Amino acid sequence: MELRLPELGDNVATATVVGVLVKEGDRVAPGQPVLELETDKAVMEVPAEAGGVVEKVLVKPGDEVKPGQPFLVLQAEGEAPAPEAPAQEEAPKAEAPQRAEKAQPPAPPTEGRRLVPASPSVRRLARELGVDIYALRGTGLAGRITEEDVRRAAGLAAPERAIPAPARPPLPDFARFGPVRREAMSGVRKATLRSMAQAWAQVPMVTHFDEADITDLEALRKRYAPKAEERGFRLTPTAFLLKALALTLKAFPKFNASIDEEAQEIVYKDYIHIGVAVDTPHGLLVPVIRNVDQKGVFALARELQEISERARARKLTPEEMQGGTFSLSNLGGIGGVGFTPIVNWPEVAILGVSRAQMKPVWNGEAFVPRLLMPFSLTYDHRLIDGAEAARFCRHLASLLEDPLGLALE
Missing domain, CATH: 2.40.50.100 (RNA polymerase II/Efflux pump adaptor protein, barrel-sandwich hybrid domain)
Incomplete structure (x- = not known):
């Protein structure tokens, strides 16, 4: 048979x-x-x-x-x-x-x-609690049996009632409480509303926090900043970040990929185009710098300044805001100690950078002042696991902490 x-x-x-x-x-x-x-x-x-x-x-x-x-x-x-x-x-x-x-x-x-x-851990729990897993009906995704299902069957958890998603309620009449005024959304804000809502609805996001010692990098940046000024552009920390990110993405190609849900495939891209968030009077714009891995720090600094100026003047073309494989949002010039940026779908990760601060760091013999830059990586948990995100951040930090090696790459 x-x-x-x-x-x-x-x-x-x-x-x-x-x-x-x-x-x-x-x-x-x-x-x-x-x-x-x-x-x-x-x-x-x-x-x-x-x-x-x-x-x-x-x-x-x-x-x-x-x-x-x-x-x-x-x-x-x-x-x-x-x-x-x-x-x-x-x-x-x-x-x-x-x-x-x-x-x-x-x-x-x-x-x-x-x-x-059911996962192996759930099966093990069922055996430990004496629950016949074949007699259960799963409440998880696609009927999967969860730990809660097993515990409930063993009398260790109270049944939970499914709560339907509430419909979006109408706004109250704010004018009842005082004067109000309305302003039409700009095109940039409407686009931001749509893209952020889409990303939040489609991507299960997790944020990993870390920091890098950029004491030596900042010293190197200040040393070469006058040469950049002579050539007509500013040498900013973001240029070094772009270089370090490109090298990290080459080492961790999954962070430079996308998910094709319909085909059930991972799309790996053999190019590195990084979108850089630019704060403008019209709203947040994200121009894309292409082939970042093929450019040096000076070239990246010059291109970053040029494309940021065009963004603030609203002179970006649609092509200059498309094709990104990863995004960077640097708020270090404004302040803050950390934030959770939202992944720009269909990308799978984004890096957020906050203001660097001098802190005492133990070197094995004494506390010494070091400049530490906090950063946060938000990633699509459908593709990227927590351990991979932690290794990605450590690799990025190691590059930033060795600016001479970074420059030689």
């Missing part, structure tokens, strides 16, 4: 085999887990619908499978003997082997042994 995959859950068309729990020749019992599948981030076990001896395994780890697809061939054993037939209808003994080869059809999967989407 062939065992076929049952339905995987609502809106789940395929899964990936992550483990085959039996091999040819093994005996399995009805309901015994024989396969592990992964869909999204849930790992689920597939129980055998019937018992027998494994004759052939039709899938292997890494295979993509679909509901109804055969994955195991069993040879039935231990079948109950057929009722004894009347003597006149007794089949010839020669037919007995042929009849024995005809396996009984597999029993239909019982409700208690359906395919269950």
Whole structure:
């Protein structure tokens, strides 16, 4: 008999085999887990619908499978003997082997042994609490069983009522309480409203905070600032940040990527175009500096000044605000100790920089004054994990803390 995959859950068309729990020749019992599948981030076990001896395994780890697809061939054993037939209808003994080869059809999967989407940690919790995970109905995404579901079944949590999302209420009549005035939104503000609402609705964001010792970098910047002035531009900390970011993005290409949800693919870009937020009288604009990884600090400083001036004069072309792969928002010139910038979708990360401050730092023998720059990385948690974000920030900080090495790259 062939065992076929049952339905995987609502809106789940395929899964990936992550483990085959039996091999040819093994005996399995009805309901015994024989396969592990992964869909999204849930790992689920597939129980055998019937018992027998494994004759052939039709899938292997890494295979993509679909509901109804055969994955195991069993040879039935231990079948109950057929009722004894009347003597006149007794089949010839020669037919007995042929009849024995005809396996009984597999029993239909019982409700208690359906395919269950749950992570290994949730399964472990269920075992520890003595909860039959196959008897639960998940309340998580796509029917996944959560820790709360298991705890609730064990009597450790009170049932929660689903609260429908409230409709947006109308604004009150502010004029009842005093004078008001209205002003039409500018085109820039309307665009900001749309893009921020879209990003907030589509991207599950997490922000990681860190800081870099830029004492030596600031000394180097001040040393070469007069040469930049002679050439007609200012050498700002943002130029060094752009250079360090480009090198960090090359080392961590996932932060320079995008998610194609429809195709279920990650789009890696072999170019580095960084959008730089510019505060203008008309609102926040984000012009894009292209091929940052191919330019030196002086060239970046000059281009940054030119494109920022065009932004404030509202002379940017649409092309100059498109194609970014990563964004940078530097509020260090204004102040603040930290903030959580919003990812500019379809990018997957953005760096926010705050004002650097002198702080005492222990060097192993004494406290010494060092200039520390706080920064924050907001990232799309669908693609980037916390540990990756922490390593990204440490790599960036190490480049900023070694300005000579940064200049030589």
